Amino acid sequence: MxxxxxxxxxxxxxxxxxxxxxxxxxxxxxxxxxxxxxxxxxxxxxxxxxxxxxxxxxxxxxxxxxxxxxxxxxRTATSSNTSALTATAGKTASAGSYQVEVKSLASASKVATQALDGNFKSGGSDEVLSVKLGDSGTAVDVKITAGSDLASIRDQLNSALKDKGVSVSTINDPATGKSRLVFSGNETGDGKDVIVSGSGDLAALSVDGRTKLDPADTQGAGYIVQATNAQFSIDGLVLSSPTNTVKGAIADVDFDLLATTESNKPLTLKVGExxxxxxxxxxxxxxxxxxxxxxxxxxxxxxxxxxxxxxxxxxxxxxxxxxxxxxxxxxxxxxxxxxxxxxxxxxxxxxxxxxxxxxxxxxxxxxxxxxxxxxxxxxxxxxxxxxxxxxxxxxxxxxxxxxxxxxxxxxxxxxxxxxxxxxxxxxxxxxxxxxxLAQFNAMDSLVGQLNGTSSQLQNTLSNLPGVVRKNS
The missing domain is CATH 1.20.1330 (f41 fragment of flagellin, N-terminal domain)
Structure with missing residues (x-):
């Protein structure tokens, strides 16, 4: 099977x-x-x-x-000129449409010292540069190592002014070989001008951020950019802000001033659901x-x-x-x-x-x-x-x-x-x-035994006296 x-x-x-x-x-x-x-x-x-x-x-x-x-x-605040102004509105902002003109952006102070010879070096070890933002700002006094050149003075200032809102760089004039230190403030708004005053030989690096640098004067000191407020108007009302992020001018609406608009061509700011x-x-x-x-x-x-x-x-x-x-x-x-x-x-x-x-x-x-x-x-x-x-x-x-x-x-x-x-x-x-399977196999075995017994019995009977055998 x-x-x-x-x-x-x-x-x-x-x-x-x-x-x-x-x-x-x-x-x-x-x-x-x-x-x-x-x-x-x-x-x-x-x-x-x-x-x-x-x-x-x-x-x-x-x-x-x-x-x-x-x-x-x-609430949403949608500007018709997103390159000049973007805005967000809180849930208490009132629906309305406003005409906004951006006249100028808030700026941070950038001043340059007078141009000095490339061989300029600081004098005695007690010489100090004092740096502050505006008349009311807290001055940071930086003691300069004696014999420092402008590059070394720049590095010492940056180390001392780190996290104070002022950074310093050098600008070199290839034609004359003279160099200036440029101080950049990171706070915008009126009265945030960088003011630098030095003692001894470092007095040559003094600069008042309220004095404009004369473009015709290649040697003098003064401001490159003066710290100013942003000037803008809402529906004709003239306003200003010390930063370009304006909060509270419109109740529960904040907006960022990004660029000035064309004169007498205000953008539309819509506030609504x-x-x-x-x-x-x-x-x-x-x-x-x-x-x-x-x-x-x-x-x-x-x-x-x-x-x-x-x-x-x-x-x-x-x-x-x-x-x-x-x-x-x-x-x-x-x-x-x-x-x-x-x-x-x-x-x-x-x-x-x-x-x-x-x-x-x-x-x-x-x-x-x-x-x-x-x-x-x-x-x-x-x-x-x-x-x-x-x-x-x-x-x-x-x-x-x-x-x-x-x-x-x-x-x-x-x-x-x-x-x-x-x-x-x-x-x-x-x-x-x-x-x-076991049952069928047992039956098949029994059939085999019966067949064997039948053959034996037939042979025995055929051998008995008087039994005539049939020719096969």
């Missing part, structure tokens, strides 16, 4: 292998088919519930994002809802395919869980809420299509956000808002230990039981196969 390596019984001539295989298959086929059908059904349902749970999770995330007061409190951000949140909600509906449609659809119209059945066809979930969500969508202006989704240009998904009419939504922004917020937000009510409908299904979780756990248990029954069936079939 095939299983034991013997095709046919030696003594009986019976096809033992085929007989055992047929008997084993007849025993296991019904149970095997039943388990296969149950396994397939369980897997399909488990996969379907997994897809539904994923879509439901994305839907709840969109509900949470849109049910955020911060989203509706956010974050319509674009809210619209993006609404679109995300609609997309997540449509994905949920498309998922449930796919899972409950029966489609005829092929020439014979064989039905292709979704994994959760006729499932009451899906039906109850979708029904509860749709009921909330059409349930009016709120006051004047926005009571249902249709007031926002959001309507239901034939397949149950939602469609947005952008023009109507934009108009609602522009004209009824607060009403839109009231419609979506709060304990009675649409987002909270929709979340209440789906939480029972999606939460840990909820309806979907319980059903998936039950199906996983069923799947585990199917696998155990399959293993048990295999053990039982193997045992049956061994038993049948």
């Amino acid at each position: 095939a299983i034991g390596g013997i095709q046919t019984g030696i003594n009986s001539g019976l096809p033992i292998g085929e007989l055992v295989t047929a008997m084993v298959n007849a025993e296991k086929a019904p149970k095997e088919a039943q388990l296969a059908r149950l396994s397939s059904s369980t897997t399909v349902k488990l996969t379907g519930l997994g897809k539904l749970n994923t879509a439901l999770g994305e839907f709840q995330t969109a509900l949470k994002d849109l049910n955020s007061p911060a989203l509706f409190e956010k 974050d319509n674009a951000g809210v619209k993006a949140g609404i679109k995300k909600f609609v997309e997540a809802y449509n994905k949920l509906i498309n998922t449930t449609n796919d899972l409950t659809r029966v489609t005829k395919v092929g020439e014979d119209g064989t039905p292709l059945v979704g994994g959760l066809v006729g499932d009451s869980t899906v039906r109850n979930l979708v029904g509860g969500v749709r009921n909330e969508l059409v349930n009016p809420v709120g006051g004047d202006g926005v009571r249902v989704l249709a007031d926002l240009g959001i309507t239901t299509q034939k397949d149950g998904t939602l469609k947005i009419e952008d023009t109507k939504l934009d108009a609602a956000l522009k004209d009824n922004f607060d009403a839109v917020g009231s419609f979506f937000l709060g304990d009675t808002g649409l987002m909270k009510r929709l979340d209440g409908q789906v939480t029972a299904y999606s939460q840990t230990g909820g309806i979907l979780s319980q059903r998936m756990s039950a199906l996983q248990s069923t799947d585990a039981d199917i696998k155990k029954q399959t293993e048990d069936l295999k053990v039982r079939v193997d045992s049956m196969q061994k038993r049948l």
Whole structure:
């Protein structure tokens, strides 16, 4: 037979292998088919519930994002000329439009010492350079090592002035061989001029940041750039700021001055609600809802395919869980809420299509956000808002230990039981196969013994006196 390596019984001539295989298959086929059908059904349902749970999770995330007061409190500040001004607005900023003209930017002080010969060196060890920003600034006294050249003086100053708001560099004139020290402040605004005073030989490096450097004087000291405030106007009102980052000129609006505008050609700064951000949140909600509906449609659809119209059945066809979930969500969508202006989704240009998904009419939504922004917020937000009510409908299904979780756990248990029954069936079939082989082999051996006995008996009888043998 095939299983034991013997095709046919030696003594009986019976096809033992085929007989055992047929008997084993007849025993296991019904149970095997039943388990296969149950396994397939369980897997399909488990996969379907997994897809539904994923879509439901994305839907709840969109509900949470849109049910955020911060989203509706956010304000935007939009500049018509972002190369000259950019701005941000806080939640208490009042909506409005402003004409802003940037006349000059705030600047930091940059001063140059007089030009000195390349062989200049400091004198005695008690010589000091004092550096400060403005008359009211705190002076930093830097003791310079005796005999230091300009490069060494520069390095000593930079070491001492580190984190003090001033840096020092050297500028050399190739034509004359003379050099200057250039002091650069990092603080803008009126009165932040760099002032340097020296003692002894270092007095030659003194410079007053309030004195302008004469371009015609190639030797003198003075400022290259004077520290000044930014000058700008809002709706014709002239204002100034010590920095190019302006705070408080417009309540809860900050803006950065980046460049000057053309004379008498102000830019427009608009402050208002974050319509674009809210619209993006609404679109995300609609997309997540449509994905949920498309998922449930796919899972409950029966489609005829092929020439014979064989039905292709979704994994959760006729499932009451899906039906109850979708029904509860749709009921909330059409349930009016709120006051004047926005009571249902249709007031926002959001309507239901034939397949149950939602469609947005952008023009109507934009108009609602522009004209009824607060009403839109009231419609979506709060304990009675649409987002909270929709979340209440789906939480029972999606939460840990909820309806979907319980059903998936039950199906996983069923799947585990199917696998155990399959293993048990295999053990039982193997045992049956061994038993049948043993029985058939014993029968074949018995047939062999009976054949041997028959031959012996025939030989004995044929040798008895008076027995006539037939010629073969």
